[in-house]
Amino acid sequence: MMDVERLETILTQYEGYPQDLIPILQDIQDQYHYLPKDELKVVAQRLNVPLTKVYSVATFYKMFSLVPKGRHELRVCLGTTCHLKGGQRLLESVSSHLGIEPGYTTADMQFSLETVGCLGSCAQAPVMMVDDKYYARMTIDKVTKVLKLYKE
Amino acid sequence: MINLTIDGKALQVKKGKTILEAALANGIHIPHLCYHPAIKAIGSCRICVVEVKPGPPRPQPACTTTVAEGMEVITQSERLQDLRRELVKFILVNHPLDCPWCDKAGECLLQDLTHELGIDVVDYEAVKVPPHIDYESRLIERYATRCVTCGRCVRVCRDRVGASAINFESRGYFTELGCGHVPLECEFCGTCIDICPVGALINKLFKYTARSWELTKTKTVCPYCGGGCNYEVHTKNGHIHRVRSQGSLLLCGRGRFGFGVLEAPERLHQPLIKKDGQLVAATWDEALDYAARGLKEVIDNAGPDALYGIGSPRATNEASFLFQKLIRAGLGHNNLDSPARYNFARALAGIAAVFGEAQVSGVALGSVKKGVYQSPWEVQEEAKGSGFPFVLGNAHHLSHADVILIVGADVTPEMPTYGWRIMDALKNENFRLVVANPRKTKFDRYANLNLRYQPGSERLLLIGLMEAVLEAQPGYSPHLEAEGFEDFKKTLLKTSLSKVAKQAGVKDADLRQAGKLLAQAQAPAIIFGHDLMAQEQGQDNVIAVADLFLLIGQPCNKGSALYPIAEKNNTRGVCDVGVMPNYLPGYQSLAEGGGAFAKLWGKPVSDKPGVTLEEMLDQLENNEPEAPRALYLLGGDLVRLLPNRQRTERLLQKVRFMVVQDAFLTDTARLADVVLPVAIHAELDGTYTSTDGRLGCLQAALSPNGTRPDWQIITELSQRLGYPMKYGSAPAIFAEMVQLMPIWAGIKEGHRWPHKKISVSLNGKFVPFSTEISIPGEGKYTLIVGKTLAHSGSYTTHAHGPQTIMPGAELKINPADAQALKVNEGEPVKISSTQGEITVPIAVTVEIPRGVVFLADHFSDTPANLLTSNSNLCRVQLQKG
Ligand code: SF4
Ligand code: SF4
Ligand code: SF4
Ligand code: FES
Ligand code: FES
Numbered sequence A: 001m002m003d004v005e006r007l008e009t010i011l012t013q014y015e016g017y018p019q020d021l022i023p024i025l026q027d028i029q030d031q032y033h034y035l036p037k038d039e040l041k042v043v044a045q046r047l048n049v050p051l052t053k054v055y056s057v058a059t060f061y062k063m064f065s066l067v068p069k070g071r072h073e074l075r076v077c078l079g080t081t082c083h084l085k086g087g088q089r090l091l092e093s094v095s096s097h098l099g100i101e102p103g104y105t106t107a108d109m110q111f112s113l114e115t116v117g118c119l120g121s122c123a124q125a126p127v128m129m130v131d132d133k134y135y136a137r138m139t140i141d142k143v144t145k146v147l148k149l150y151k152e
Numbered sequence B: 001m002i003n004l005t006i007d008g009k010a011l012q013v014k015k016g017k018t019i020l021e022a023a024l025a026n027g028i029h030i031p032h033l034c035y036h037p038a039i040k041a042i043g044s045c046r047i048c049v050v051e052v053k054p055g056p057p058r059p060q061p062a063c064t065t066t067v068a069e070g071m072e073v074i075t076q077s078e079r080l081q082d083l084r085r086e087l088v089k090f091i092l093v094n095h096p097l098d099c100p101w102c103d104k105a106g107e108c109l110l111q112d113l114t115h116e117l118g119i120d121v122v123d124y125e126a127v128k129v130p131p132h133i134d135y136e137s138r139l140i141e142r143y144a145t146r147c148v149t150c151g152r153c154v155r156v157c158r159d160r161v162g163a164s165a166i167n168f169e170s171r172g173y174f175t176e177l178g179c180g181h182v183p184l185e186c187e188f189c190g191t192c193i194d195i196c197p198v199g200a201l202i203n204k205l206f207k208y209t210a211r212s213w214e215l216t217k218t219k220t221v222c223p224y225c226g227g228g229c230n231y232e233v234h235t236k237n238g239h240i241h242r243v244r245s246q247g248s249l250l251l252c253g254r255g256r257f258g259f260g261v262l263e264a265p266e267r268l269h270q271p272l273i274k275k276d277g278q279l280v281a282a283t284w285d286e287a288l289d290y291a292a293r294g295l296k297e298v299i300d301n302a303g304p305d306a307l308y309g310i311g312s313p314r315a316t317n318e319a320s321f322l323f324q325k326l327i328r329a330g331l332g333h334n335n336l337d338s339p340a341r342y343n344f345a346r347a348l349a350g351i352a353a354v355f356g357e358a359q360v361s362g363v364a365l366g367s368v369k370k371g372v373y374q375s376p377w378e379v380q381e382e383a384k385g386s387g388f389p390f391v392l393g394n395a396h397h398l399s400h401a402d403v404i405l406i407v408g409a410d411v412t413p414e415m416p417t418y419g420w421r422i423m424d425a426l427k428n429e430n431f432r433l434v435v436a437n438p439r440k441t442k443f444d445r446y447a448n449l450n451l452r453y454q455p456g457s458e459r460l461l462l463i464g465l466m467e468a469v470l471e472a473q474p475g476y477s478p479h480l481e482a483e484g485f486e487d488f489k490k491t492l493l494k495t496s497l498s499k500v501a502k503q504a505g506v507k508d509a510d511l512r513q514a515g516k517l518l519a520q521a522q523a524p525a526i527i528f529g530h531d532l533m534a535q536e537q538g539q540d541n542v543i544a545v546a547d548l549f550l551l552i553g554q555p556c557n558k559g560s561a562l563y564p565i566a567e568k569n570n571t572r573g574v575c576d577v578g579v580m581p582n583y584l585p586g587y588q589s590l591a592e593g594g595g596a597f598a599k600l601w602g603k604p605v606s607d608k609p610g611v612t613l614e615e616m617l618d619q620l621e622n623n624e625p626e627a628p629r630a631l632y633l634l635g636g637d638l639v640r641l642l643p644n645r646q647r648t649e650r651l652l653q654k655v656r657f658m659v660v661q662d663a664f665l666t667d668t669a670r671l672a673d674v675v676l677p678v679a680i681h682a683e684l685d686g687t688y689t690s691t692d693g694r695l696g697c698l699q700a701a702l703s704p705n706g707t708r709p710d711w712q713i714i715t716e717l718s719q720r721l722g723y724p725m726k727y728g729s730a731p732a733i734f735a736e737m738v739q740l741m742p743i744w745a746g747i748k749e750g751h752r753w754p755h756k757k758i759s760v761s762l763n764g765k766f767v768p769f770s771t772e773i774s775i776p777g778e779g780k781y782t783l784i785v786g787k788t789l790a791h792s793g794s795y796t797t798h799a800h801g802p803q804t805i806m807p808g809a810e811l812k813i814n815p816a817d818a819q820a821l822k823v824n825e826g827e828p829v830k831i832s833s834t835q836g837e838i839t840v841p842i843a844v845t846v847e848i849p850r851g852v853v854f855l856a857d858h859f860s861d862t863p864a865n866l867l868t869s870n871s872n873l874c875r876v877q878l879q880k881g
Helices: A004-011 A018-032 A037-047 A051-060 A080-084 A087-098 A140-150 B019-025 B078-093 B109-116 B152-161 B191-195 B253-257 B259-263 B284-302 B317-330 B344-355 B395-400 B416-425 B442-446 B458-472 B485-494 B497-504 B508-520 B538-552 B571-576 B590-601 B613-621 B645-653 B710-720 B730-739 B800-805 B815-821
Strands: A072-077 A111-116 A128-130 A133-135 B002-006 B009-013 B049-053 B071-074 B140-143 B167-169 B176-178 B201-203 B216-221 B230-236 B239-244 B272-275 B278-281 B307-310 B359-365 B377-386 B403-407 B432-436 B449-451 B481-483 B524-528 B562-564 B630-634 B657-662 B674-677 B686-689 B695-698 B763-765 B781-786 B811-813 B828-832 B837-844 B852-856 B873-880
Touching: A004 A018, A004 A037, A018 A037, A018 A051, A037 A051, A051 B167, A051 B176, A072 A087, A080 A087, A087 A111, A087 A140, A128 A140, B002 B019, B009 B019, B019 B071, B049 B078, B078 B109, B152 B167, B152 B191, B152 B416, B191 B201, B216 B695, B239 B253, B239 B259, B253 B800, B259 B800, B272 B284, B284 B307, B284 B630, B284 B657, B284 B674, B284 B710, B307 B317, B317 B571, B317 B590, B317 B630, B317 B686, B317 B710, B317 B730, B344 B538, B344 B562, B344 B571, B344 B763, B395 B416, B403 B416, B403 B458, B403 B508, B416 B442, B432 B442, B432 B508, B449 B508, B458 B485, B458 B497, B458 B508, B458 B538, B497 B508, B508 B538, B524 B538, B538 B562, B538 B763, B571 B686, B613 B645, B630 B710, B657 B710, B686 B730, B811 B815, B811 B828, B815 B837, B815 B873
Parallel strands: A072 A111, B002 B071, B307 B630, B403 B432, B403 B524, B432 B449, B481 B763, B524 B562, B630 B657, B657 B674, B781 B852, B811 B837
Antiparallel strands: A072 A128, A128 A133, B002 B009, B049 B071, B140 B201, B167 B176, B216 B230, B230 B239, B272 B278, B272 B674, B359 B377, B686 B695, B781 B873, B811 B852, B828 B837, B828 B873
């Protein structure tokens, strides 16, 4: 069932113009960790934009997800520099620690793993991010430590 | 004009055209994929690249590069072909080898391109994209695997259909066509299927039934609404397999998917006659003899006046013409009408009251023999016309209007063609759209202003709009010569704008803004439809609309006109050709026009107007001596179509003898003494007139399979009644008909009347109308009975396609009301009015305001007119069912 109030608190912060679409989707993504179907329908109706437009936007940007994401989002950089500095091995390590492939979420809904193009900190490659925090000059040894910080 | 050369060929091309358009128009082939003439070019596939001099050294897309003076274009070179080959190879990397079982094979652009470019190997590889195939959606299957992401479907759906129901999802290499959620929820017009260059969108009704090259194509006209779309029916072995529109490709779902009516198992193929109270099968001769005997008996006993004729907005012009000829010449009276009386005839009468009767002069019978379906009347230099037909708009001009006011119409369900024209108009920057309707309709999304008035308060709203126009520009006066303006103004201003706004349930400010838009408009158009005309006071509603148009209209500007929506395919035609008690064909007056008819027919034509369908029913109700004893119905399922079903049924039972021609055993036909099965749709020859007066020509593609065309049946009956009429074909009837209709001068296939060369002189007089508003019945809710897009009358409920989209009636209701009734989506409610009750499931939607409910009237198992009394509006009670 849809939590009407939860969605309303987001929607009431906006005027309801079509151009509010992206910020609203961002808010929903932040709070729900994904974009639930029913909520998207309401958003489309409220902003008077076609539902297909909402989906077009929601699937275009990597920051949005249509399936539930974990509480923490891990992004491992595979940009050129990180790639050369062992990004792929870092990814494999994170992946085996969590037991999931990139693009998936752990069964306990704690972590989601993604890869990204470049995080803009090439000087400190290889880089990964957990939620909003950067972890620079990563090594395989550090993976356990970093993940521990977020485990319940 | 721009001079350029393409492949050395010197061409003169209109400014603003693209290279591709110029080439195609001059028979020069440039391979292309994402371009389609019906939509805006976006230059995304790059297959149409050409070399342009002077210009950049790299090849340019022909579909988005406009022609320039002195340009030299090369369309074929080794370099260009290499580029095209590479591009097509990229597409082929992921394209499945479905050709053997893909419906598109044989008419697929990707096949053609691969063949043309001689691609025999694809030496690229890439990650396979997972195959997403949507088998679930209704009527349309989507094979993402076959999609070449050209965006044609996305553009046509968004820009022409106005549904925005499909769009791209994800991006880059993984871009995929989606609709947000499987399955598809849209208008189901199927336009995307036909515009797709490949087999990514498949018509489920057509799937695996034929290969494209086996089909025979016959051009005819859609039988479902007043839009009059021309289309091709594709047949094989005597069966229809699909329907297609050429050119723009636009059709609505009823047109594209509704042809199943033809082969519906319920169709009648044999005449029926009543024996011992039962309708039983009979041969044609038996049935016709029986019908003639029954009618003759009534005529002999009670006089020819006792036979009343009821035409049908479904019948062709030719059948309708013969029908009125039988009544007028054969029986010598004018007692005939059609169900159009309850909607479109009101529009005509209302507009005629304000703008006068139809007049035309300066047209003459030509000496040269004209082709089939062409008027022998020629339009002379000095041709002049006036009166109501000249206020009726041309659909092709609608997109030139700078302000369109839609009032009391749900445009797309009633007539999709006007919806497409509005989409075109929206491309003009200065265009403004005002939508007035108690419900939220499709065009709300595109409107600059929405006026959500109380059901039934159209006249108050229109008064408010007129006041707002006057207020917007002090000293405002009509552009047309208008009688009685000052008096009218005085009456108007007696009630304040705020008061009418309040009564109509709209905001003062909104009315004022609408008034401003209308007052400033150079070419204002007004569209109105069923919601407005079908009320008991429909005629007054139309007068109010016509008064507003007299105030603001500028018919000398393209697009500025009145656009009433004629619901059925030939509603306009049946009126045009004289199935009316007060007009001869071509709206000629009985008093003056009869001479020419009498001369040609060798029989006098009575100048005494007949009674209308409404009046005739009242006569039956009151057992008046003039009430008819026999009815001859050319279709026109009165029991289903007219408000107050029980009354109609009761009154028809009073009639001693009833002959019905129809394709199905309709609710009216069940009461008949003789039922004669008729040919329909692709079985017919003849013509229809679209709502905007355009002549559409039908061509039979299928054998009538035991049935007969209406006109043949009429001649057979007429013969037996002692008035022989001999015609060999529909065109022969057309020839006689147009000879008697000077106002149709210059008409031919695809052209509209009045002819554009007739110079129009319009003037009008303001006509007062009643401002009393009342909705019959009692109850907490106001029921609006109207139309849906899936169906056309009850006809399409016999066709599989439309039935898949809407299998039965549903009551649309506001979420808050549903909650208050404790009924969930899809659960039944009992609707009761003073007339009767029915139970239907509900559909919860914010489109409907609180206190209002909406029911479509297509379904015979839950007939909406069981609830109504004399209007499409009534008050009802709702109860959990
Ligand atoms: S069927 Fe019509 S409305 Fe539906 S997606 Fe295709 S074009 Fe759009
Ligand atoms: S479905 Fe067809 S029309 Fe639509 S983008 Fe794909 S290939 Fe083009
Ligand atoms: S029903 Fe009307 S709009 Fe639809 S295809 Fe037929 S004529 Fe065209
Ligand atoms: S490549 Fe990883 S941060 Fe730039
Ligand atoms: S047809 Fe011109 S770019 Fe596709």
